[in-house]
Amino acid sequence: MSYKTLLVHIDDSRHTSIRIALALDLARRWDAHLIGLYAVSTDTFRRSFPHENRASFAAFEAQLAERQQSAHDAFLAAAERSGHRSIEWRAPRGPALEVATLHARHADLLILGQDDPRDADSYVAPKFVGSLVLDAGRPALVIPHAATVNSPGENILVAWDGSREAARAVADALPLLKAARYVSVDIVRRAEPHSEAPVGIDVAAWLDSHGVNASFSLTPHRPGTRTGASLLARASDLHFDLIVMGAYGHSRARERVFGGVTQTMLESMTIPVLMSH
Structure with a gap:
């Protein structure tokens, strides 16, 4: 038995790079395909654009796309540095928990990050990590936000x-x-x-x-x-x-x-x- 498909959750928080590095290390260990799933909350970000008009909506969409592109580029750059080639980027639209649950069900292992109350960008949905663990039907490796994590499992x-x-x-x-x-x-x-x-x-x-x-x-x-x-x-x-x-x-x-x-x-x-x- 081995993990052949890993899924790492990617958001805009400062902890994402640690999760990606760990996921790439595990993917190399098991020669596994790694999926980077970008799923974020737009609620807090949307409050920066309170006015319901076309210009405000366009600005909101533009900044959201910019954040997504930045996360995409960082994921590809980390994979390039690691030398691991079997990777895939996904950024589905829709409610973050719902789409994350759907995509998680087609992976052997999830790599998730503990919610960090000091980092607003780590918030995705209420009780996101716990709900994903209970509803996805897949094991999840949850990484703490308050520690430096090397490849675990020794x-x-x-x-x-x-x-x-x-x-x-x-x-x-x-x-x-x-x-x-x-x-x-x-x-x-x-x-x-x-x-x-x-x-x-x-x-x-x-x-x-x-x-x-x-x-x-x-x-x-x-x-x-x-x-x-x-x-x-x-x-x-x-x-x-x-x-x-x-x-x-x-x-x-x-x-x-x-x-x-x-x-x-x-x-x-x-x-x-x-x-x-």
């Missing part, structure tokens, strides 16, 4: 709870897990002295059948600390460079609601996280 922490989502994430991460130097299957829970064998042992055995030599560990629950925060603390303490986990969420009325660990990761991740739903 030391991987698998967050395991025995759920369908966790099982999906582990299966989707196999190409990365097989290439890793060290893999740990980890459960965060309160100590139960008379409990049965930890559920992570079975998945470690399954991984072994796929050539992944994984260890098993139980992270003690820290009083007053959320599970997601405990996972991030463990990843930091032991120098993991990637977390693999299932993503949880549902729609409540018209609002997307994420599970606690998923929400913590989307808001507070400090290393890349591969999520599947």
Whole structure:
């Protein structure tokens, strides 16, 4: 198993160049086709042209086209520097989340960026990344905005709870897990002295059948600390460079609601996280 088609989300934020460089590195690693998908919000940009007249609309369209062309040129230039030739640029029109979801469903792995509240250009749509992970049906490698990221996957922490989502994430991460130097299957829970064998042992055995030599560990629950925060603390303490986990969420009325660990990761991740739903 390998990733043969990667899709990297491109916007106008300052973090885009980091995502593109990482995506190109992964595309070379797996000899994969890389799609650069330009999808941005026009809402904030449109407010700069409040008057509904032809001249204002023309100016809006011209600046939007200029931004898109700049992103296109930067993507091609990065690919040229990397030497990777199998690339494709897409800039579909329409609601950003809808078109991104449609195009994401035809890729093996998505490379997305964590929303950065300090960079207005990183905003695409409400809960864009989490919604894309839940609706696209494809694994997503989400890159944090607050860290320098090299090619991840040397030391991987698998967050395991025995759920369908966790099982999906582990299966989707196999190409990365097989290439890793060290893999740990980890459960965060309160100590139960008379409990049965930890559920992570079975998945470690399954991984072994796929050539992944994984260890098993139980992270003690820290009083007053959320599970997601405990996972991030463990990843930091032991120098993991990637977390693999299932993503949880549902729609409540018209609002997307994420599970606690998923929400913590989307808001507070400090290393890349591969999520599947």
